[in-house]
Amino acid sequence: MDALVARHGTELQRRFSEATVAVCGLGGLGSNIAIALARVGIGKLLLIDFDKVDITNLHRQQYKASQIGRYKTDALAENLFEIAPYTEIKTVTARLSEDNLTTLLSDADIICEAFDNAEAKAMLVNGVLEQLPGCFLVAASGMAGMDNPNTIKTRKIGKRFYLCGDEVSDVADTIGLVAPRVMLCAAHQAQTVLQILAGEYEV
Amino acid sequence: MVKVNGTELDIAGKTVTEYLATTNYDPKRIAVERNGDIVFKSQYDVTVLEEGDSLEIVSFVGGG
Numbered sequence: 001m002d003a004l005v006a007r008h009g010t011e012l013q014r015r016f017s018e019a020t021v022a023v024c025g026l027g028g029l030g031s032n033i034a035i036a037l038a039r040v041g042i043g044k045l046l047l048i049d050f051d052k053v054d055i056t057n058l059h060r061q062q063y064k065a066s067q068i069g070r071y072k073t074d075a076l077a078e079n080l081f082e083i084a085p086y087t088e089i090k091t092v093t094a095r096l097s098e099d100n101l102t103t104l105l106s107d108a109d110i111i112c113e114a115f116d117n118a119e120a121k122a123m124l125v126n127g128v129l130e131q132l133p134g135c136f137l138v139a140a141s142g143m144a145g146m147d148n149p150n151t152i153k154t155r156k157i158g159k160r161f162y163l164c165g166d167e168v169s170d171v172a173d174t175i176g177l178v179a180p181r182v183m184l185c186a187a188h189q190a191q192t193v194l195q196i197l198a199g200e201y202e203v
Numbered sequence: 204m205v206k207v208n209g210t211e212l213d214i215a216g217k218t219v220t221e222y223l224a225t226t227n228y229d230p231k232r233i234a235v236e237r238n239g240d241i242v243f244k245s246q247y248d249v250t251v252l253e254e255g256d257s258l259e260i261v262s263f264v265g266g267g
Contacts, residue, residue, distance in 0.1 A: 029267045116267035118232045125234045125261070129241035144266035157259050158236040171266035182267070 001086055004041040013041060015197045022046040022108035024096055024124055026072040028177055029140055030114030031062035032186035034076060037193060038084035045080070045087055046108055047073050050095040060179040098123060102131045110193050113139035114186070116171070129161060138192045142166040143185035145174030152184045154192050156203045162196075164188035206257045215254045219247040234261045 005013045021042050023030045026049035034045055049072045053063045067075040073091035080089055092104055101124065105111055111132070113124045121139060128137045142165035143152060151166040165185050171177060192203070204211040207222075214222050219235060219242055235242040236259040242250050252258065 025267060027267050114267055116265060118263040118265045121263040121267075122232045122234055125263070126241065126244055129234065129236075130243050139261075139263075140267060141261070141263045142266070144264075157261060158241065159239045161234075161236065161241070163261060167261075168264065169266065170264035174266075177266055 001041065008041070012198060015199075016041045016194070017043040019109050019197050020044040020046060020107050021193055022048065022105050022111045023114055024048050024105075024111060025114035025116065025120075026051075026061075026076050027057065027114065027116055028060040028179070028182035029116075029143075029186045029189065030112065031072070031076055032183050033112050033114055033190045033193075034080060035062055035083060036187060036190035038080045038087040040190075040194060041084070041086065042193075043088060044090065044107075046090045046092070046105070047076055048092045048094065048096055048104060049073055050093060060177055060182050096120075096124060098127045101127045105132060105135070108132075108135055110136045110138060110196055112189050112193065113137065114189070118170070125161070129158070136160045136162070136196050138162045138164065138189045138196075140164045140185050140189055142169045143181050144169045144171040144177050145181070146178065147181070149181065149184055152181065152188060154188045154203050156201070162192050162203065164192065204254065205252045208258070208260055215252055215256070217252055219250045219252065219258075222252065223247070228260060228262055232263045234263075235259070236261075 023034045053067045071093050073093045077089045115121050125139050154164045157163050205214050
C-alpha cells in the first residue's frame with residue numbers, strides 16, 4: 001500500500017482505497033475492469049455474475065484454461081487475490097434484475113455496467129439511474145469487431161451517467177469480440193471510475 | 204425546439220412515447236435522459252417535452 005501511496009499521492013490513494021466499486025458482468029469488460037481497479041488499489045470490489053467460465057471466453061476474458069467450469073465470480077476473485085491481495089472482494093453469484101439491483105448494489109459508490117446483452121445493459125442502466133440516485137454509473141456500448149481503436153470513447157451523458165464505447169458496433173453485426181478492443185473499452189470504464197473518484201467529473 | 208442527441212427537432216408538446224414512436228429505437232434497448240436526469244421508463248407516456256429541453260437517447264448494442 002505504501003508503494004501505491006508513493007505513486008498516487010496520499011489524498012488520491014485515500015479516495016481509491018475508501019471506494020466501493022461494483023462490476024456487473026464479469027466477461028470481457030468486467031474481468032478487465034476488475035483487474036485494472038484492483039491494481040490501482042480500489043478498496044472494495046463487488047463482483048456480480050451468474051455464469052461459469054467457458055472455453056469460448058478465454059480469447060478475451062481474464063480467466064485461465066484451468067478455471068473452465070467454475071463460477072466467474074470465484075475464478076476472478078482467485079485471480080484478483082493473486083494480483084492484489086490488499087483488495088477486499090465481495091462476490092455475488094446471481095443474475096441482476098430490476099427487482100434485486102437496489103439490494104445488491106446499494107453499497108456501491110460507482111457501478112460499472114459490463115453486460116454483453118443489449119437489453120440487459122438497458123435494464124441495468126435504467127434501473128440504477130431510477131433506483132440508486134446516489135450512485136455514479138459507467139456503462140459500455142459498442143466495442144465489437146475490428147474497427148479502429150480510436151473510435152472507442154467516453155461521453156458524459158447525464159449528471160452521473162458515463163458511456164464508453166463506439167456506441168454502434170453490435171456484436172451481432174461483426175466478426176465478434178476481439179480482446180484488445182474489449183480491453184480498450186474496459187480501460188475507458190476503469191479510468192472513468194478513477195476520474196470520478198478524483199473529483200474530475202467532466203470528460 | 205427540443206435538442207435530441209445534439210439535433211434540434213420541432214417536437215415540443217409531444218410525450219417521450221409519442222416521439223419514440225416516430226423513430227426506429229427499440230424501447231427495450233434504450234435509456235433516455237432529459238436535461239441531465241433519467242426519464243423513468245414508467246413516465247415515458249406522461250413526460251411532455253418542452254421548448255428548450257435537451258434529450259439524450261442512448262441505444263445499447265450487444266457485446267461485452
